[in-house]
Amino acid sequence: xxxxxxxxxxxxxxxxxxxxxxxxxxxxxxxxxxxxxxxxxxxxxxxxxxxxxxxxxxxxxxxxxxxxxxxxxxxxxxxxxxxxxxxxxxxxxxxxxxxxxxxxxxxxxxxx
Amino acid sequence: xxxxxxxxxxxxxxxxxxxxxxxxxxxxxxxxxxxxxxxxxxxxxxxxxxxxxxxxxxxxxxxxxxxxxxxxxxxxxxxxxxxxxxxxxxxxxxxxxxxxxxxxxxxxxxxxxxxxx
Numbered sequence: 582x583x584x585x586x587x588x589x590x591x592x593x594x595x596x597x598x599x600x601x602x603x604x605x606x607x608x609x610x611x612x613x614x615x616x617x618x619x620x621x622x623x624x625x626x627x628x629x630x631x632x633x634x635x636x637x638x639x640x641x642x643x644x645x646x647x648x649x650x651x652x653x654x655x656x657x658x659x660x661x662x663x664x665x666x667x668x669x670x671x672x673x674x675x676x677x678x679x680x681x682x683x684x685x686x687x688x689x690x691x692x693x
Numbered sequence: 694x695x696x697x698x699x700x701x702x703x704x705x706x707x708x709x710x711x712x713x714x715x716x717x718x719x720x721x722x723x724x725x726x727x728x729x730x731x732x733x734x735x736x737x738x739x740x741x742x743x744x745x746x747x748x749x750x751x752x753x754x755x756x757x758x759x760x761x762x763x764x765x766x767x768x769x770x771x772x773x774x775x776x777x778x779x780x781x782x783x784x785x786x787x788x789x790x791x792x793x794x795x796x797x798x799x800x801x802x803x804x805x806x807x808x809x810x
Contacts, residue, residue: 587736589734615799617801622784622804622806623803623804624697624699624786624788624801624802624803624804625737625786625801626801627798627799627800627801630798669736669737680727680739680742681727681737681739681799683736683737684736685735685736686735686736
């Protein structure tokens with residue numbers, strides 16, 4: 582069993598819909614949770630960064646962490662074709678400057 | 694966000710040659726840099742942790758003599774793939790740690806696609 586599980590998709594949604602992404606994990610020591618967006622053959626771009634449980638909102642993005650269930654989510658409102666990419670969840674035990682454990686990534690396609 | 698520059702973005706080389714990839718933090722000093730490897734449609738796999746002025750720490754299964762890492766300054770880390778073979782063909786990505794208040798965030802370079810013929 583992988584430490585971090587993430588549905589590979591692809592997840593196809595119409596433009597304007599809400600994109601819902603999630604990851605589950607097994608290591609209860611994870612404290613820092615991140616979501617990255619990666620376009621093809623590019624480095625990951627940090628979208629959201631959350632410490633411990635709770636919700637965090639930034640523009641069209643909302644990240645949720647439920648440590649009791651070992652489950653994290655990312656919601657993208659009013660999705661745009663430019664949101665089409667692979668979304669990677671990542672987490673770490675210590676501060677995010679420590680090594681990250683990544684999920685496998687979910688490929689998202691937003692159709693105009 | 695912070696900028697991490699990685700060069701080259703792609704390289705093609707013959708089997709048996711060595712290839713050097715550079716990773717620079719452009720607007721901050723990074724005491725720690727990480728090197729990842731990514732195969733098509735797979736996630737990032739950590740290869741090694743690079744600390745300025747000390748030897749890199751390699752993950753299990755990564756050959757340190759094949760993947761040489763040098764972190765000579767607070768803004769530059771290099772990965773050299775020695776005697777490259779076709780199975781080393783992959784997408785290599787570096788990241789740098791930026792302390793932000795009491796937390797740290799990781800920012801990634803744009804990656805290097807290595808193709809070994």
